[in-house]
């Protein structure tokens with residue numbers, strides 16, 4: 001199966017009637033030499049890590065590398081019953097922040113697609129799980145998400161240093177939106193639309209970690225990614241289409257990444273990293289950690 005673009009996977013699924021996750025499994029099997037069973041078991045293990053890390057850390061604080069975050073998920077966890085935006089959405093944001101704080105504290109992380117954006121996917125999947133979506137459907141969703149990430153990595157980038165945060169939180173959001181559509185019974189075309197709508201919304205997002213540490217703004221950006229992913233999953237399932245197809249959005253993102261100045265690509269020199277407060281914090285870090 002010679003697949004180069006996401007639209008080809010969608011076309012195969014539509015023409016053959018084979019579910020999109022099965023099409024992805026066959027593609028991955030030819031690429032990696034692993035059997036569909038092995039890939040599914042590995043994917044299930046990754047979901048298991050997300051589940052375990054969430055269960056063992058919910059409502060707790062984290063000691064992160066430089067201490068710019070660590071108690072935000074706890075605050076959000078406690079605030080949950082009062083959340084105006086609704087329980088499911090706030091839960092997704094809370095889990096995303098928790099997993100990102102866990103990453104910032106050197107905890108066990110599923111880099112999906114990267115450590116900095118590792119809260120988005122569990123924010124979405126674990127919220128779906130809490131809402132009654134069966135585990136095997138979540139695994140299937142994660143398999144589909146893997147294909148979205150793979151296509152982005154081939155035609156654009158998953159690296160903030162290379163293409164800005166659009167490549168990390170943007171890609172993570174597109175992957176999670178696709179996973180949510182698939183896991184909740186949406187069509188392959190809706191998966192593609194949800195991924196495109198998500199990536200378009202975060203296109204141009206710069207990578208600007210304060211002091212160069214993956215804490216601010218990274219942790220809270222995971223919350224916005226998880227919420228956007230769930231929103232665009234529903235938007236796509238409502239029948240809204242992305243005028244620009246997903247594969248073209250990926251190409252556009254690659255060009256934006258190339259056009260982005262170095263200061264906005266994980267150097268800690270631009271965006272919010274260049275604000276007076278961030279500069280002050282960075283100076284304090286250099287003194288404290290003798291950088």
Ligand code: SF4
Pocket residue numbers: 116117159160161164165166168169206207208209214215217218221266
């Ligand atoms: S700001 Fe940069 S380091 Fe932080 S999550 Fe985004 S891409 Fe990663």
